[in-house]
Amino acid sequence: MYRFYINNTDDEYHYLELGREFLPDDGFEVIPYSGASLEGLLPDKSFFVNPGMSGDRDAIKREMYGLLADITGIRPPWGTLTGVRPLKPALEIARASSVEEMTEEMRRKYLVSPEKASLLADIARYQLENVKGQPWEKASVYAGIPFCPTRCAYCSFASNVAPPEDRARYLEDLIRETAYAGRLAKEHGTKIESAYIGGGTPTTLTAEQLSELITALTGAFGIDPQKTEFTVEAGRPDTITEDRLDAMKALGISRISINPQTMKDETLKLIGRDHSADDIRRAYSMASGAGFDVINADLIAGLPQEDEKDFEAGLREIIGLGANNITIHTLSVKRGSRLKESDPDYYRKNTETVSEMLDISRRVLSEAGFRPYYIYRQKHQIAALENTGWCMPGKHSIYNIRIMEDKQTIIGLGAGAVGKVYCPEEDRIERIANVSNYGIYSGRFDEMLARKDEYYR
Numbered sequence: 001m002y003r004f005y006i007n008n009t010d011d012e013y014h015y016l017e018l019g020r021e022f023l024p025d026d027g028f029e030v031i032p033y034s035g036a037s038l039e040g041l042l043p044d045k046s047f048f049v050n051p052g053m054s055g056d057r058d059a060i061k062r063e064m065y066g067l068l069a070d071i072t073g074i075r076p077p078w079g080t081l082t083g084v085r086p087l088k089p090a091l092e093i094a095r096a097s098s099v100e101e102m103t104e105e106m107r108r109k110y111l112v113s114p115e116k117a118s119l120l121a122d123i124a125r126y127q128l129e130n131v132k133g134q135p136w137e138k139a140s141v142y143a144g145i146p147f148c149p150t151r152c153a154y155c156s157f158a159s160n161v162a163p164p165e166d167r168a169r170y171l172e173d174l175i176r177e178t179a180y181a182g183r184l185a186k187e188h189g190t191k192i193e194s195a196y197i198g199g200g201t202p203t204t205l206t207a208e209q210l211s212e213l214i215t216a217l218t219g220a221f222g223i224d225p226q227k228t229e230f231t232v233e234a235g236r237p238d239t240i241t242e243d244r245l246d247a248m249k250a251l252g253i254s255r256i257s258i259n260p261q262t263m264k265d266e267t268l269k270l271i272g273r274d275h276s277a278d279d280i281r282r283a284y285s286m287a288s289g290a291g292f293d294v295i296n297a298d299l300i301a302g303l304p305q306e307d308e309k310d311f312e313a314g315l316r317e318i319i320g321l322g323a324n325n326i327t328i329h330t331l332s333v334k335r336g337s338r339l340k341e342s343d344p345d346y347y348r349k350n351t352e353t354v355s356e357m358l359d360i361s362r363r364v365l366s367e368a369g370f371r372p373y374y375i376y377r378q379k380h381q382i383a384a385l386e387n388t389g390w391c392m393p394g395k396h397s398i399y400n401i402r403i404m405e406d407k408q409t410i411i412g413l414g415a416g417a418v419g420k421v422y423c424p425e426e427d428r429i430e431r432i433a434n435v436s437n438y439g440i441y442s443g444r445f446d447e448m449l450a451r452k453d454e455y456y457r
């Protein structure tokens with residue numbers, strides 16, 4: 001067990017987060033300390049950090065990063081940045097000075113590797129060129145469908161395999177909540193910048209149900225999908241049918257997500273997806289035929305028993321199938337997932353393979369004309385790496401960008417939806433969450449409605 005005595009702090013949180021990127025939870029301790037110097041007095045494997053009593057948290061983190069790198073021999077590429085939104089500080093610096101200065105600053109202040117600093121620079125350039133307007137001038141709307149055909153091995157979302165009558169009952173409540181929230185938004189003059197139906201798998205709803213939900217959302221919030229970005233996460237290819245695609249197109253939806261995660265049949269089976277790579281091919285050909293303007297795909301680096309070649313072949317095939325907006329995720333093995341239970345230390349393994357996969361994705365996507373446009377990290381990702389959204393120029397998702405900025409109100413509807421209210425005066429976000437269990441959501445529906453009032457308090 002390693003022990004880090006951090007001088008002149010009473011808050012161990014940030015140092016614990018940093019330590020976790022190098023060592024297992026039970027392999028180290030962080031002890032806030034304030035008193036006489038402990039230098040030379042500590043036993044083996046114990047370290048006295050910040051002997052100079054600095055009040056600069058970034059400087060203390062750099063010192064601790066150096067110690068941890070010496071102990072473990074690893075240097076996580078995101079340096080001392082432990083938060084989930086590495087772009088946030090980067091964009092602030094880029095806006096105040098320049099992208100070049102930001103790159104320097106990320107390396108100096110946060111010890112970010114040259115590759116990741118250059119990735120941030122590419123994303124900052126894309127956003128500065130393509131994203132206009134202040135995020136807080138408008139709001140986004142998110143509606144969640146917490147149902148899936150089966151549950152994936154790595155899933156930790158609000159997803160349920162439920163009978164049709166449960167889905168129908170849930171939809172009724174969701175539409176009532178939509179009408180209520182839309183009325184409030186109109187009363188308060190809230191303008192909508194983007195709408196997103198996510199999950200779960202929204203296409204577990206029938207074509208008629210999807211039409212009902214889209215109509216309810218556009219009507220309640222006064223959205224014209226021809227003018228306002230409106231995305232439906234079709235998600236699982238095994239739920240994509242011509243009638244569902246037609247229903248969406250008929251209502252003006254031009255953006256969907258079809259999420260393969262991998263194009264390898266063995267892996268799909270292993271992670272419990274219950275569909276084949278051929279289903280993915282069929283779904284893409286249907287969506288391209290139906291004329292959707294933006295087709296997003298999610299791929300995951302680090303799935304069990306996949307190597308770099310599998311990953312690259314899958315990525316190249318997805319590009320060939322017509323996806324023009326691709327998010328490359330690093331597998332995150334969270335508590336509550338089957339994968340975490342069967343192999344608790346999975347996310348610490350495979351570091352080199354996954355880093356190589358991310359390098360491949362950058363090379364292949366750049367060569368194909370894609371540009372990186374948003375980025376975020378999650379806890380428990382392999383090697384503390386990242387998820388990056390790539391798009392062909394102009395095919396970005398403003399919803400994805402806004403959600404990462406944390407500077408826009410997002411009205412969350414349905415079970416598992418986590419909304420946010422942005423207060424520009426204080427540059428602060430307040431979360432307003434619905435319950436995640438769909439049965440409890442319906443059971444406590446009046447309370448869910450009352451939470452909508454909180455957006456305007």
Ligand code: SF4
Binds near residue numbers: 148150157159200
């Ligand atoms: S499709 Fe997504 S939400 Fe559904 S079970 Fe798989 S990971 Fe979970």
